[in-house]
Amino acid sequence: MTAVELPAVPRVLIAEADPASRELLEQVLSGVRCDARVDTCGEGKQALELLANNPYDLVIADWELPGVDGLTILRGLRQQHRTPPLPFILMSRRNDSASVREVLPLAPAAYLTKPLNREDLTQRLQGLLVGGEETSSEGPVLGAGLTLAAFLERRRDMSEGAPLMTDVQVAVKRSLNPAGLDLKLFEEELRTDPQITAMLIAAANSAAQQQGGVAVLTVARALHQLGTGQSMNLVLGLTLKRCARLSVPCLADYAQRYWELSLHTAEYARVLARLLDLEPERCYCAGLLHRLGDLALLRCLEEWTQAGGELDELEEVGNSLDKYGAGFGSALRTRWRLPLELRELIAAAYSLGGGVYSREALVMSMAAQMAHLTEHEGLEELARGRTARLLKIGLPELMRIRRK
Structure with a gap:
């Protein structure tokens, strides 16, 4: 290739x-x-x-x-x-x-x-x-004998990130008023899109934008720092990238599932953070971005099909996600230089590992666990678990959070 x-x-x-x-x-x-x-x-x-x-x-x-x-x-x-x-x-x-x-x-x-x-x-x-x-x-050219595994290995460090899950043009139009672009409305329109969130935060933390060495960890802060013109142009530029939207039905279905999982994790994280007097928007962003690698992988699979590669949706897509999704996410977060604090919260959504944890890391772990539960199972066991004990929340609180 x-x-x-x-x-x-x-x-x-x-x-x-x-x-x-x-x-x-x-x-x-x-x-x-x-x-x-x-x-x-x-x-x-x-x-x-x-x-x-x-x-x-x-x-x-x-x-x-x-x-x-x-x-x-x-x-x-x-x-x-x-x-x-x-x-x-x-x-x-x-x-x-x-x-x-x-x-x-x-x-x-x-x-x-x-x-x-x-x-x-x-x-x-x-x-x-x-x-x-x-x-x-x-587009990518598939050399003779190139396997899907080799293609993904090469694309991991060059991936353009996740597909867009938001209609950018509609978002911009809704955010315009006679005075120009309303950043508050713009944030509300874009805040649920992992790719846009990651790119705005990355741009706001670039050397050209940094102010006083304070890391930007939320979309609202990123938009404020970048300003209306640059924010709009950055977002519009994402629509020009190859495979910005997925067209292969099975890949689009997978992306929808991972996006919904990210949204549930983000919302649980925000509600938990509010309950515990932590930073809700920072936790929301971490939850939204924790499946960025899986979405980026799906976008690369679309590139593979557009270049003429064959894809067994029942086996190869699932296997590829299991094998490469986490690696794609790690590579993107490093290459885009997302703030370390945000990366640590994203990692906590997967596993706490050993050592001492911040309360926000515990929130991310709990939010991810809640997002994976079915509607009528698991809350009792979750309430008895170590994360809930460390956060000092019980079954009544978890049930209220689930209902919100």
């Missing part, structure tokens, strides 16, 4: 009429990828001609281009139904919610308002051209 790689020499089209803005774009692009092949033009008709005759890895265009505007160019590209969509950064002086709603269905990699911010532009280009978002339409 040939791994999914960024183009050796990416080719970029910049369609911008203003010379100063065009120069800024070229400077930033050169700083991010000095080897990039860059074509520039100042009006829409020429941009269409260049697109018709060249295979680009990224397009950066101004909505207000003379002749054919940037939005029309983006709309035409999306009508070609390329998979994955060609990354397209749309720029504009329009920052009203009506304009954003008009753009959303066309899934731009970013929507940047003018005047351009060099730092924001640099971060977006780094994500697209250095590592992060897909810029190649080529």
Whole structure:
């Protein structure tokens, strides 16, 4: 198999009429990828001609281009139904919610308002051209004799994470008001999606975003730190990645089950944390993310099928999850540099191991155990167990939590 790689020499089209803005774009692009092949033009008709005759890895265009505007160019590209969509950064002086709603269905990699911010532009280009978002339409290629096990071993350290379980465009539209993006509403729309949660927290804890060395452990804090523009662009960028949504029915069914298990664990963890005067949202996030590896594995199995690999859903999917799911999760949490405190809580949902445990770790262990119980069994035994004794909660409390 040939791994999914960024183009050796990416080719970029910049369609911008203003010379100063065009120069800024070229400077930033050169700083991010000095080897990039860059074509520039100042009006829409020429941009269409260049697109018709060249295979680009990224397009950066101004909505207000003379002749054919940037939005029309983006709309035409999306009508070609390329998979994955060609990354397209749309720029504009329009920052009203009506304009954003008009753009959303066309899934731009970013929507940047003018005047351009060099730092924001640099971060977006780094994500697209250095590592992060897909810029190649080529999917994985399965070499002769490549086994599913070997494929998964290779993909474990390159996985793009879990599939999206939330309709991002609907979430953004619901969060918009005349003043722009409402971060509180945005959080409510996105907080149940493991992939979005992990990526926002990872971005907020990056070196560029860190403030005072305080780790970001919740979606609400991540959104506040990143701000409206960067948060929306990061989330929209996730929709452009290969296999962002699962289309193979058996894989989608497995993903739904693991997602529901994550949601139950997260909700139990939040209620337990509130009961014990701990940090409910931190525990919620840990519960939501504890099955991230299983979801990421399912996404890689979809890549396998799209590349022509065969899959026995009754045996190979279950075996792969048992064998590789935990490893995928560990690799992702390390590679995305999720805060150690959050990783420790996630690990506690699987096993407490030896040593002294924090009360939040005990909460995560109890929440995961509760999520695995059927509706009418196990609470009595759980109440007699070591975790409940350490937390000093009994059967009445567990029954109340179960009913919520």
